Amino acid sequence: MKDNQKGMTLIVKTTTRILFGLIFVYGVFIVLDGHHAPGGGFAGGLIIALSFIQLLLAFGRGPVLEKLNINRSLYLSAIGIIIFLVSMSLVLLGSGFALRLIPLCDIAVALMVSAGIFAIFLALILSSELKEEK
């Protein structure tokens, strides 16, 4: 099979090319705007993960796995939770200046959730595809 025939049809691929950046930026906006408006780390992180999942479903797993495989997304998730633990404990123990770290907590939660959910999705997809190949 040729490389450009993997994944879904041309219509889906073109739509995904246009929409991927929009959905990704919208997720980042939800994360950063959670300080003032509805939204926040969890929802924004899930939207970012959904944009990557759309890319994976449309183009097949090859091009996405080159950029972001399971190990790399697990590292990102671990970095996210370490930042969250440090900044959250600073917020809880301190006062005054430490309250300005709350947006950092949101960003860390978003990093953890998006990378972790994407890793779970990759793991489920890969294990089910490996079973079908056998």
Added chain:
Amino acid sequence: MELHIILLFMIFGAIVAVETKDLISSVIALSAVGLGLSLAFLILKAPNLAITQLVVEILCVIILIRGTINKDLPLVRDGRWLFNTIATFLFIVCFLMFAFFALKELPNFGEPLMRVSQGYIADGLAKSGVANLVTAITLNFRGYDALAEAAVLFAGIIGVLTVTRKTGKNHER
């Protein structure tokens, strides 16, 4: 009034999701239930929860459709139907009885007690210094809750990756 219509719609969708035999139809009915829940959150003026519910619902539908698109479900329909029916009715009667006693103690629907949250609403913004009250509550007043929640979520992620990994102890033998 709209809330009751949405609740009835959700109950109907849940019954369809349980009773239908086609797996894809079941997943679609389940997503309709999730959409109804998101609308209910919007009507109850909780946009934060509505956004999260909607996004989680989309993710679940994608994973479920991806998982069930090539499979069908073997249904076991013979055997101890009399015992099953009696046990189900007993459990339903027990549940309804306990629910009747427990629900009598609750405050009325739509009239919460507001014992703790009154203080949050009154001077939460001034105390926490955050512009959004929901963020102030989740990440400051209930910070330990958020901390443990993130830890549990990360443990869940690692658990799923451990269960579905390719190389393991069996591989080395």
